[in-house]
Amino acid sequence: MFRVVVRAISSLLVSAFMGSIVVFLLLRMLKGDVATVILGQTATREALDALRDEMGLDAPLVQQYWNWISGVFRGDMGTSYAAEFDIAHEIWVRVPLTFTLAFASLILSALVALLVGTFSAIHAKDWRGTWVDILSQIGIAVPSFWLGLLMVTLFAVRLGWLPAGGYVPLTENFIDGVKSLTMPVMALAIPLSAVLVRYVRSGMLEVLDEDFIRTAQAKGLTLRRAAWRHGIRNASIPLVTVTILQLGSLLAGAVVIENVFTLPGLGRMLVVAVGGREALSVQSLTLVLMLMILTLNFLMDIAYGLLDPRIRDSGGSVPIA
Amino acid sequence: MADTDDFEFLEIATSGSRRRVPPQLVIGAVIVSVIVGIGMVSVFWTPYDLNTVDVPNQFLRPGSDGYLLGTDKLGRDMTSQIMAGARNSLLVSMISTVASLIPGVLIGLLAAGASPFWQRFISRLTDIGIALPGILVALVLATSLGPGNPTAIIAIMFWFIPTVARVTMGPARQILSRDFVEAAQAYGRPRRFILFRHVLPNIGPLIIVQASVMFALAILIEAALSYLGIGAQRPTPSWGRLLKEAQPLIDKAPYLMIIPGISIMVAVIGFNLLGDGLRTYLDPQQTAKGTG
Secondary structure (H helix, E strand, C coil), X not given: CHHHHHHHHHHHHHHHHHHHHHHHHHCCCCCCCHHHHHHCCCCCHHHHHHHHHHHCCCCCHHHHHHHHHHHHHHCCCCECCCCCCEHHHHHHHHHHHHHHHHHHHHHHHHHHHHHHHHHHHHCCCCHHHHHHHHHHHHHHHCCHHHHHHHHHHHHHHHCCCCCCCCCCXXXXXXXXXXXXXXXXXXXXXXXXXXXXXXXXXXXXXXHHCCHHHHXXXXXXXXXXXXXXXXXXXXXXXXXXXXXXXXXXXXXXXXXXXXXXXXCCCHHHHHHHHHHCCCHHHHHHHHHHHHHHHHHHHHHHHHHHXXXXXXXXXXXXXXXXX | CCHHHHHHHHHHHHCCCCCCCCXXXXXXXXXXXXXXXXXXXHHHCCCCCCCCCCHHHCCCCCXXXXXXXXXXXXXXXHXXXXXXXXXXXXXXHHHHHHHHHHHHHHHHHHHHCCCHHHHHHHHHHHHHXXXXXXHHXXXXXXXXXXXXXXXXXXXXXXXXXXXXXXXXXXXXXXXXXXXXXHHHHHCCCCHHHHHHHHHHHHHHXXXXXXXXXXXXXXXXXXXXXXXXXXXXXXXXXXXXXXXXXXXXXXXXXXXXXXXXXXXXXXXXXXXXXXXXXXXXXXXHHHCCCCCC
């Protein structure tokens, strides 16, 4: 187990470092023009120079990178140029919402996928399995933000059961908080569980062929009970692998969904910052979102080790072929 | 693609006894053909001009006289906009998919034939690429390059190239360990020849399936980017942008939001079914599982 943790941590650090370089370089694809972008084409030369100086844009790239990344560690990401707020503070306040949104969707879709996937594997040969197949095919194809809009139309505009947008912190009013997160979480979880169901199903079909399921049946369990009792844990392992691959899409989905429901999270801040072409905010926000993906990845790696003793002992996650 | 590649690919596809064409393949192919057809027609003809404002005819319901899918808040014809949206969606997805396949497959192949050090290095790089979602990259790029289709395409490629490299590398390594590769080596064939003449044709079917799945993903990403306002801008037609414009009107005219959404969904289902069907058709061993 110790080796798994060390390996996961080192991979987290290396990925975070390389990822930060990618983000940094992407934002500098227009060399030195960040100042023009912020101030507009009509800005005077003096104003541009002053801004470049302030943001350290004239320094060599390595120096600029160092200034940024060391600032991140000190919790100093600079101030937003247009709105004049402290970027680090603004991000810090918004992290819990985005994390809650992503994490709740992740757990919900994994649970749904396990239940529905196992169900469809047991009934693979009759109409119930076929129905799950068709539904998952549709679920994969539904854009999460459109699903969100559909739910707003039905549950907020027509029925008035849930708020159409906005957010009440869970710590402030738990019931209202849950209400404001219900539709966003559903909109994210439904397409994700549709993706995951198919992996659970195929994993479960393999597990159902295994000797230990036959043994369980020989001991008097029905196939269904054997699947629920012994199969689920085994089928969870491929689920974890696939979920790791979906983390990026999940966070990207959260960014979009926050904009559908005007939730004051990182995604909303990011899109507003992009609209205002606030390079400094975008740079740090993207880094934080990437760190969230990597952190979730790290947690999944550990979960992987806990689920499967074979991996725990051999050290390191199994490469995805 | 060279003639020999086509030949070898066909041989794989038809080897063994005559195979049943899976229903997903047929349904997928039909949906994709219809959408491609609509997109192509829209280049030459749409029922109405895309951007002609006709305020007296605003908010006509779908099925109104002469307006199959109704009109938007300025009286612009929805049928025409949906048709032209198909064109934009397909164009962005096709460019980004094809442009990702070529470098992705190259990197994957070369990495598979490289030393273990390089293999690990490339794997690590692709991991990071995959962990950086396309939408995130697009948002960053939109800050430096501005919004538009090119930004969307570059961002999607940024995400797809590592995915393709990853998907190519594993199977390519498996093929490299086969006997006939050893035979070719013994015969004195150079490494590059083996990679492109022996390995590539054998993983061809896999890459075609992957391309189909990526195409579907690209449609979803393009829609999301346009919805966020960093993809296609007016007057470029786009399904995602129609959704963005429909959102403030959902209580007044919900059909403006429902129609583009269904279009996106149907297109994605079409390409996914095509990919699934091809997978089953090209690899009979997978038939029973039918997932991936």
